[in-house]
Each structure stands twice: as structure tokens, then as C-alpha cells.
Amino acid sequence: MNLASISTKQYVEQRDKGYWIAGTRISLDSVVYSFLNGESPEGIVQNFPLLSLEQVYGVITFYLANQELVDAYLKEDEAEFRRLQEACREKNPLLYQKLKAAQAQKNSAA
Missing domain, CATH: 1.20.890 (cAMP-dependent Protein Kinase, Chain A)
Structure with missing residues (x-):
């Protein structure tokens, strides 16, 4: 497999002045606040069973990469x-x- 053929996934999308987990009605806020409160990714998945572990890690990565923007x-x-x-x-x-x-x-x- 060629790395150039691998597409990157979007885990967060902006809609209606807010940020959401892509393809869901779960807000970025919900996952980020859980993460900031010390919840493990596995615990977040238990609290939001519509999310996969991959999505939660993707959202956490998005947060860490864009921390200033998300905190603001x-x-x-x-x-x-x-x-x-x-x-x-x-x-x-x-x-x-x-x-x-x-x-x-x-x-x-x-």
C-alpha cells in the first residue's frame, strides 16, 4: 500500500457556530470537557456509546493540536x-x- 493513497479522516467539523464530532450530534465540548476532567478515552466511549475509540482519540488529537483555538x-x-x-x-x-x-x-x- 502506498502512503499517498491513504486518506486522512476528519474527526471534527464546524456547524452552526459550533464544533461537532464529524457525522454526529455530539459536541466537541462534551468530549473535551470529559478529557479535561481526567476521563480516559475508554471512559469517554462508555459515556458516549455512539462514538468509537478512534473518534475519541481523533477528537483529543484535534484538541491538543488546536488547544488555543478550542480553549478560546x-x-x-x-x-x-x-x-x-x-x-x-x-x-x-x-x-x-x-x-x-x-x-x-x-x-x-x-
Whole structure:
């Protein structure tokens, strides 16, 4: 077999302002956060059974090769989430109070 005839695979694709595991509905964020939290590639496959071990390693390789870009992307997403969260709190403070009380009750029971 000639190395020139081997095609490279794309494990990550950009869609709708986000990054996704190619051919799936699983976000890059999900796999990267699992990896950053110390999850092994095999553990990530157990958590995302639609992914193969090859895909997980491909995504981790993509992350490591593009760490600055991906970290900046994740920070932007976190900032957007906080903005949306604050907007929801302002829009419906009663619901937020109920959620906060339920969370406090859950935490005290644990």
C-alpha cells in the first residue's frame, strides 16, 4: 500500500457556530470537557456509546493540536451561557428562586 493513497479522516467539523464530532450530534465540548476532567478515552466511549475509540482519540488529537483555538471557543461558550443564564434570571426571578430553593434542599439532603 502506498502512503499517498491513504486518506486522512476528519474527526471534527464546524456547524452552526459550533464544533461537532464529524457525522454526529455530539459536541466537541462534551468530549473535551470529559478529557479535561481526567476521563480516559475508554471512559469517554462508555459515556458516549455512539462514538468509537478512534473518534475519541481523533477528537483529543484535534484538541491538543488546536488547544488555543478550542480553549478560546470554550470560553466564549461559557460567557454566552452566563449571559443567557442572567437574562433568564432577570426575566423570571420567581422561577429562579424556586430552582435555587430546590437546589439548596437537594444539597442539604445529600
